[in-house]
Amino acid sequence: MVERRTPVKVEEAVHKVMEYMKHGEVEEVLLKEACGRYLGESIIATHPVPPFDRSPYDGFAIRAEDSKYATRENPVSFKVVETIGAGKVASAPLQPFHAVRIMTGAQMPEGADAVVMLELTHSYVKEQQTFMSIKRSFSAGDNISFKGEDVQRGEVLVEKGTKINPGTVALLATFGYSRLQVVQKPRIGVFATGTELLSVDQELEPGKIRNSNAPMVCAQIEQSGGIAIDLGILEDDFEKCYGAVEEAINSVDFLITTGGVSVGDFDYLPAIYEKIGANVLFNKVGMRPGSVTTVAELDGKLLFGLSGNPSACYVGFELFTYPIIKSFLHSKNPHHSVVKATLGSDFLKANPFTRFVRTSIEYTKEGFVVNPARLDKSNVVSSLAFTNGLTILPGGTKGFQKGQKVDVLLTKDMN
Numbered sequence: 001m002v003e004r005r006t007p008v009k010v011e012e013a014v015h016k017v018m019e020y021m022k023h024g025e026v027e028e029v030l031l032k033e034a035c036g037r038y039l040g041e042s043i044i045a046t047h048p049v050p051p052f053d054r055s056p057y058d059g060f061a062i063r064a065e066d067s068k069y070a071t072r073e074n075p076v077s078f079k080v081v082e083t084i085g086a087g088k089v090a091s092a093p094l095q096p097f098h099a100v101r102i103m104t105g106a107q108m109p110e111g112a113d114a115v116v117m118l119e120l121t122h123s124y125v126k127e128q129q130t131f132m133s134i135k136r137s138f139s140a141g142d143n144i145s146f147k148g149e150d151v152q153r154g155e156v157l158v159e160k161g162t163k164i165n166p167g168t169v170a171l172l173a174t175f176g177y178s179r180l181q182v183v184q185k186p187r188i189g190v191f192a193t194g195t196e197l198l199s200v201d202q203e204l205e206p207g208k209i210r211n212s213n214a215p216m217v218c219a220q221i222e223q224s225g226g227i228a229i230d231l232g233i234l235e236d237d238f239e240k241c242y243g244a245v246e247e248a249i250n251s252v253d254f255l256i257t258t259g260g261v262s263v264g265d266f267d268y269l270p271a272i273y274e275k276i277g278a279n280v281l282f283n284k285v286g287m288r289p290g291s292v293t294t295v296a297e298l299d300g301k302l303l304f305g306l307s308g309n310p311s312a313c314y315v316g317f318e319l320f321t322y323p324i325i326k327s328f329l330h331s332k333n334p335h336h337s338v339v340k341a342t343l344g345s346d347f348l349k350a351n352p353f354t355r356f357v358r359t360s361i362e363y364t365k366e367g368f369v370v371n372p373a374r375l376d377k378s379n380v381v382s383s384l385a386f387t388n389g390l391t392i393l394p395g396g397t398k399g400f401q402k403g404q405k406v407d408v409l410l411t412k413d414m415n
């Protein structure tokens, strides 16, 4: 008898998977290896930034009150007592009508409370002593980059679970993190199943196609922050598939298979889940493509049975595996962002189920505009190269017209 499957709603399916999400352990890396990883500890300011009052300009440090009566007609002169570059400190507190020649980044001398830019001063030498004069007054605090104005001590700057970008690296360096805790990447095994599959380097033969799913899924894993372990191709043979799956489970954090999850005579994944005693969370989702996506759990470990059809495989990964990887990395927002966009062309196919249309999304003067990427069929591969978003067209509709507002899941990593 043909097996009847009960479809679950997409949200429910995502929810069921997320119940089994696990946070990864942390490990130590060198700062130079940290970009792109996820923080395993929050960055807390251990000191103020800047750590001292400093000059933002090349010029002269003065006591503002000494400049009080300076005008164009009556310039005020200062004796230049020393010169400090960045990294040096003044040798003595500043005396009245003395000035310190100071460079950008140098610590303010004690007693000085304003900086005059070099361009506003006139320097001259009298009896072998250098002086400088100014033609306007300054107030206390003028042109000072104050201690702590950038960051206060104790501030929690970046939270655990945030992806490290070059700016984060700058902050880590500022606070002396030459080594830091990052979240371990999840190790995800990928099997492609199908007797029709050739490896990428093989010549085509009658009835055969090259395996494009595993390389694609491995790239999706790496892009999401995981480690992809390509476990190769399995022919549609129950015993071989069962043995390979059972063995692989213990060496990975999650296992992905592509293909073999539908109701065909050689679709063995449902029987494999049953034989290993896995708990199938769902085997049919009310969506297109990817309706046959199956997710099972064995002792808390998730097994993703993605569809063999390339577009369905891609969508299944982005909806169900991506947030699990992000959660493993401690991300606070594990799901792809959703934005509102305008349909750039008609999409007239009727929709019994929620459709995730592989989409090219562009940012224009009018906001986001989306267009389906090439042919919209579950078994096509060409649209995927032009996909940077999935337009969500709710089920139970007769189609959508150009100009209508739609929700789009951004599959580009925005974190």
Ligand SMILES: Nc1nc2c(c(=O)[nH]1)N[C@H]1C(S)=C(S)[C@@H](COP(=O)(O)OP(=O)(O)OC[C@H]3O[C@@H](n4cnc5c(N)ncnc54)[C@H](O)[C@@H]3O)O[C@H]1N2
Binding pocket: 192, 193, 194, 196, 197, 209, 210, 211, 212, 213, 214, 258, 259, 260, 261, 262, 263, 264, 267, 289, 290, 291, 292, 306, 307, 308, 309, 310, 312, 378, 379
């Ligand atoms: N009677 C029914 N037939 C099908 C149903 C159904 O509900 N009733 N569902 C259809 C839908 S929807 C999909 S999606 C597919 C899913 O099939 P499987 O996940 O079982 O995948 P396979 O049968 O193994 O392969 C499907 C298709 O994809 C190609 N494929 C497989 N692996 C790869 C790979 N690694 N790289 C590139 N292409 C791959 C394979 O050659 C097939 O053409 O089932 C429908 N049928």
Ligand code: MOO
Binding pocket: 287, 288, 289, 290, 291, 292, 293, 307, 309, 311, 312, 378, 379
């Ligand atoms: O599961 Mo199939 O991809 O709906 O088309």
Ligand SMILES: [Mg+2]
Binding pocket: 259, 260, 261, 262, 263, 264, 266, 267, 308
């Ligand atoms: Mg099949």
